[in-house]
Amino acid sequence: MTAPKNALILIGSPRLKKSTSARLAAVLEEHLEKQGLKVARLYSRKVFASPQNTKELLAQIDTSDLLVLISPLYVDSLPAPVTRLLEIVAENRRGKEASSPKLFAAIINCGLPDSRQNTCALNICRIFARHSGLVWAGGLSLASGEIIGGRPLSQAQPGVRRIKKALEVAAVFLAKGQSIPNRAQQLMEKPLAPWPIYLWMGSIWFYRAARRNKATSKMHDRPYDKRAVPGKR
Numbered sequence: 001m002t003a004p005k006n007a008l009i010l011i012g013s014p015r016l017k018k019s020t021s022a023r024l025a026a027v028l029e030e031h032l033e034k035q036g037l038k039v040a041r042l043y044s045r046k047v048f049a050s051p052q053n054t055k056e057l058l059a060q061i062d063t064s065d066l067l068v069l070i071s072p073l074y075v076d077s078l079p080a081p082v083t084r085l086l087e088i089v090a091e092n093r094r095g096k097e098a099s100s101p102k103l104f105a106a107i108i109n110c111g112l113p114d115s116r117q118n119t120c121a122l123n124i125c126r127i128f129a130r131h132s133g134l135v136w137a138g139g140l141s142l143a144s145g146e147i148i149g150g151r152p153l154s155q156a157q158p159g160v161r162r163i164k165k166a167l168e169v170a171a172v173f174l175a176k177g178q179s180i181p182n183r184a185q186q187l188m189e190k191p192l193a194p195w196p197i198y199l200w201m202g203s204i205w206f207y208r209a210a211r212r213n214k215a216t217s218k219m220h221d222r223p224y225d226k227r228a229v230p231g232k233r
């Protein structure tokens with residue numbers, strides 16, 4: 001594959017600029033630009049704001065050599081608007097594969113502290129590439145995304161340096177028209193916090209959210225379990 005000259009980063013989080021996905025995108029963009037690529041960014045949520053926006057996205061994809069999807073994991077899959085977007089792109093790419101080959105890579109981040117959670121979403125992206133005549137350039141999987149929590153990577157805890165390095169390595173390879181190497185994933189997947197600490201922090205986060213919503217007494221409810229008694233653990 002020849003080296004791409006320009007790239008389009010699609011951000012799949014509905015949290016837009018305040019998302020972890022957007023913060024990862026900013027770092028990847030910086031490194032792709034350092035490698036000499038012209039980079040544009042788009043939010044999948046905005047693509048559906050009007051039919052004109054959708055048309056513009058498809059046109060932008062047609063003129064990009066490299067596409068990178070950066071998205072959160074939602075219920076073990078991609079967020080619904082991202083799935084819809086991929087369906088539209090696949091439909092639009094039909095018949096164009098041979099005339100305009102492009103690289104496609106994906107970076108998925110999830111909340112749980114186990115990067116294997118993202119495997120299904122990355123496989124969806126890989127299969128999407130095959131159906132869209134795109135050249136699959138691999139993916140990166142990030143766990144414990146809420147430790148970044150939508151903050152710029154420069155303001156996040158020291159362990160996040162590895163994530164920046166992983167994005168740099170990925171950018172260098174993608175800029176040469178090559179797949180993201182295993183080394184980048186190895187850097188990306190080291191846990192940001194030990195499991196027990198992360199679960200403890202998560203419990204505090206859920207408790208605070210419940211308190212804000214005056215729902216602490218309902219935290220252990222299981223409304224879909226016929227045997228469960230409301231309000232009892």
Ligand SMILES: Cc1cc2nc3c(=O)[nH]c(=O)nc-3n(C[C@H](O)[C@H](O)[C@H](O)COP(=O)(O)O)c2cc1C
Pocket residue numbers: 013014015018019020021022071072073074075076077109110111112113117144145146149150
């Ligand atoms: C509706 C919804 C579904 C989610 N489903 C999962 C999931 O199945 N597994 C997981 O590990 N995290 C899940 N998460 C957590 C997000 O993937 C995580 O918070 C991520 O870091 C958000 O990234 P963003 O800021 O780019 O949107 C879910 C979050 C939401 C809001």
